Amino acid sequence: MYRCWGLLFAAVNLAAIGLFAVSPAMGWWLPKNIASYGADIDHLFYLILVATGFFFIVTQGTLVYCMLRFNAKEGVKAMNIHGNTKLEIIWTAIPAIILIYIGFAQTPTWAKMKYIEIDTWFPVRYKGTNIESDLHVTVLGRQWEWRMRYPQGNIPADPQAWADLGNLHDLHVVNELHVWKDAKVKIHLKTQDVIHSFFMPNLRLKQDALPGKIMPMVFSPIEANVRYNPTTKMIEELNPSSTWEIACAELCGGNHYRMRGKLFVHETKQDYERWFAETLKNQRLHESPRLQPIVAAGNGGKP
Amino acid sequence: MNHEPHTSHEAKPRFLTTYLFSQDHKMIGIQFLFSGLIFFGIGGLLALLVRLQLAWPDGNLPYIGKWFPQSWGGKMSPEFYTMLFTMHASIMIFFVIIPWLTGTFGNFLIPLMIGARDMAFPKLNMFSYWVMWPAFIIILASFFVDGGAASSGWTSYPTLSNVGAEAGLEKIPAKPGEPTTSYTVFKDDSFNSPAAPGAGMGQIFWLVSLIFVGIGSMMGSVNYITTILNMRAPGMDLMRMPLTVWSLFITAILQALALPVLTVALMLPLLDKLIATSFFLPPGGLSFGNWHTTPGGGQPLLWQHLFWFYSHPAVYIMILPAMGVVSDIIATFARKPMFGYKPMVFSMAAIASLGFIVWGHHMFQSGMDPRLGTGFMLATILIAVPSAIKTFNWLATLWGASILYTTAMLNALAFVSMFVIGGLSGIFMAATPVDVYFHDTYFIVAHIHYVLFMSSIFGIFAGITFWFPKMFGRLMNEPLGKVHFALTFIFGNLTFFPMHILGIGGHPRRYYDPTIYQYLENLQPLNQFMTISAMLLGLTQLLFVINIFYSLWFGEKAGKNPWNCNTLEWDAPSPPPHGNFEQIPVVQRGPYEYAIDGPLDHLTQSSPASEGVKHHE
């Protein structure tokens, strides 16, 4: 009878492992990676998965073994042991070494993502805003949409001032982030009301937008998903399964879940520029001269 | 140190002073037990509504749909949904887990386990429970105020939570052909917030309620520290204290150091809302559609630092006592000395002190300087080491044991097993680059529930089952307890484990309707599966409630020491009278003398030295 408890624990743990085993095949797994540093992140994830999986199996296995093996028996006493210093040292040192390894193994990736310059692992130097980019985009979060602003010529003269104030000739698009393959993109993330978080699962990237600040985000996509068709003036997906979405990851009110955007990675810079030119032309046609696009009117993304 | 037995209990006890305004630490512990039980029910129902919405986001809800206002069309509104998870988490954390662990176990066990007649400050102790009542009433009342209860998450980040409407400018709508540049002073003294309906009056109630909780816990922790330091029975050296007492002692220190930060921090958004202080309003001000705040001079990130400076230590407040309780229960039913008593104490102390320098791991994506992230990452990674040490010591205690599978023991073993899962998932999120992806996804939700529900709550179930006979003189029903345990263990895992997978798939938390995202579409069957499991998990908890009330009146009568346990509380009658002990026990040895040589199986802490043939020290 007592065995059923050990077996129950074993069954639950095996089911847990089983779920992890079948999930990739079911498509319940990391979305496709398209970021230049994304492979590093996924690699780290698998490294930690292996390390934690090892400890999971060792500890749960020991627990189940003890439960099956050491039940109370008539006339048999438990061992009288109060501890063992050698064992304590061993099982402090082993996890500590593995964990510190995991700790140091990740600093280069973090540095790469955040464009921190590192000498060894420390001290870290912050490269900050003057990082070279091919394309600047300002993304403004508001309840509940993302407003993208693209400069003419891709790189404004003074990116910081441009991100802050904008320019009369900017292109404004809602909820669509357009970049091109292998572009070094710099996003200036802002918000006009509450904290939002710009989350692009395929780029393994997420950054909170902080009221009153302009947050930098830097990435470079290694794969394209769209092409601009100049005759139909439409964006065409390269293949039907490559819709890449943008989500909001920080609670920002009732319609937090509705801040859905799309990421369009054009095949080439020329393709992006064709889309840009055409869209800007349209914007000029529809734009009344006095409408200041930066000033938000109406009730935004409220459905 | 040796107190005279109280004489007051000779006087005929009256109902009010015995059950309501009691200064007896045991009754106060029991009061915390039952008020926690009520809030456990409320918090659980809120969680089930959250799950219902997640599983069938666009379906009109059968039966429940009728309760919603007509304008919502038979579904819950997105704002209502945000209120649900906010209040679920707030209630479970501040009104269930912390009160159960520190309130119930702290109050009931500390004097009994150290051989004292009561707390150092019985009256302060009574107040520590009674300031909870304004908190209870205010948090419940907040459901009924204009705009509904708080809905900015249990973390209540500004500027969603702190903006009030009383100090802003409203844009005058443009007439055709005119620029929209004229403003009027926004007139609204209703405390509504432009950010969210629940961020108005509901948020104010939330803040005030938690301030009361903070004051109550503060009184409790001062009392626990003083009692443990000053009131121990003769012979009860610090290094002879049971691990439960150690854990409650360390928790009380954590609380005393961290809680004032939260209590004061809660004042800041409250002042922002009430008198427009703008602690968290950025210099440029904010605009919500047509409505603009005045310029501020504050910084929204400040709240996150203050909040997590408390709330990271708080997550250890929510598990250390359970670790202590589980250690004592495992040693008792393994009939084996605790393996590595000193490492267990030191690792708890290490967790507590490291716990003060890891708060930034909640803020890797917040806009904090990324270099700071590296420091917080290393500290966080290190905190997993003492957690690992504790796990290994529990396992070593079980090795070569003589295990009795009581309900309390099963719940304690589940704690160990589930804490491993919760601790290991923490390592993914401690790794900054991986956390960029996992932050604010269901992976976090999985982590939270493995450490708080599957660990702390199992620890609480274990503790309640274990000390129930001491509290009420009757044992809880074992078969019913085992059924409750098995079903909770199964349905709990079915509910919470798939959340890891959702997180890996990138499913954000706090989403009213994930199905509008293509990349989340095929995760929806998991959501539905988890909701069904959660319903069953919720139903299962009724067994626990039934068991408590059944056993209160019909449970098997317990003697002084039904579990053959060593600690001092089992020297007192069950239930102990006012003043606890007929005679203050004299402590001879540590609490874990099981499996000793000779005819006896165990030696209680107070039995005279001659009784055991020999024992290890």
Ligand code: HEM
């Ligand atoms: C091995 C030890 C642990 C590590 C390394 C760890 C690490 C972390 C990290 C890095 C986060 C932030 C994730 C994010 O938001 O991106 C987190 C969140 C959290 N942890 Fe842990 N943790 C550990 C143990 C615990 C324990 C023991 C508890 C509670 C008893 C706990 C409760 C929580 C809670 C409640 C949150 C989420 C707060 C929120 O955002 O709502 N953790 N943990």
Ligand SMILES: [Cu+2]
């Ligand atoms: Cu949001």
Ligand SMILES: [Cu+2]
């Ligand atoms: Cu934390």
